[in-house]
Amino acid sequence: MNLVGSAACAGQRDATAEDRDRPSTGATIASNGTADDPVSDPPVIFARMDLKIANVTVNTDRPKELAQWWLAALGGEITADWGEYVMVGFGDGTGLAFQYVEGTKPGRIHLDLVTADAEQEVARLIASGATQVSHHEAPGGVFSWTVLKDPDGNEFCVSQGHE
Numbered sequence: 001m002n003l004v005g006s007a008a009c010a011g012q013r014d015a016t017a018e019d020r021d022r023p024s025t026g027a028t029i030a031s032n033g034t035a036d037d038p039v040s041d042p043p044v045i046f047a048r049m050d051l052k053i054a055n056v057t058v059n060t061d062r063p064k065e066l067a068q069w070w071l072a073a074l075g076g077e078i079t080a081d082w083g084e085y086v087m088v089g090f091g092d093g094t095g096l097a098f099q100y101v102e103g104t105k106p107g108r109i110h111l112d113l114v115t116a117d118a119e120q121e122v123a124r125l126i127a128s129g130a131t132q133v134s135h136h137e138a139p140g141g142v143f144s145w146t147v148l149k150d151p152d153g154n155e156f157c158v159s160q161g162h163e
Contacts, residue, residue: 053094055087056111059101060152067098069151073125074113106153112145114161122146122158 060066067078067086074096079089084100115121125148126132133147133155145159 055095055097056109057097057099058107058152058154059104060098061100061102061104062152063098063100066150066152067096069129070096070098072128073130073150104152106149106155110154111156113156113158115158116160118144118146118158118160122148125158 058066063084063086064081067081067088071078071088074088074090076088076090076095078086079095080087085097086099087095087097089095113121122132129151130148133149135144135146137144143159145157147155147157149155
């Protein structure tokens with residue numbers, strides 16, 4: 001089996017005659033092996049996706065209030081308000097949505113936010129109702145971030161970004 005050169009995704013292989021005879025599914029086959037041992041593991045199939053993220057949706061008992069808090073924190077605009085489902089858009093195709101779910105507990109995912117002045121933004125967010133949970137620093141001080149909670153207890157992080 002020949003590995004495709006650097007112009008293609010690393011680890012992909014050239015199609016065999018058997019591959020060419022199969023109907024196209026839009027899938028890509030990648031080898032988990034190395035150039036010296038390209039078949040050490042069975043191939044992994046990556047199906048082509050026609051999906052994109054429209055919103056990150058937060059379940060809450062208070063969709064309007066939480067949407068307003070995040071709107072004040074990040075800017076943007078309310079792009080839809082259906083009472084139990086409120087969307088905040090940021091003009092670049094990204095958005096947050098807040099939907100009513102009775103008895104909601106804080107979620108398992110969180111947002112990572114970046115800014116040029118993390119200390120100033122953390123102070124501003126705390127003044128507007130966020131709660132600081134912790135502050136972390138990567139070894140050597142090359143990167144740090146602060147974990148906060150929004151008024152519903154959903155955690156998010158603020159940093160100055162990293163490479």
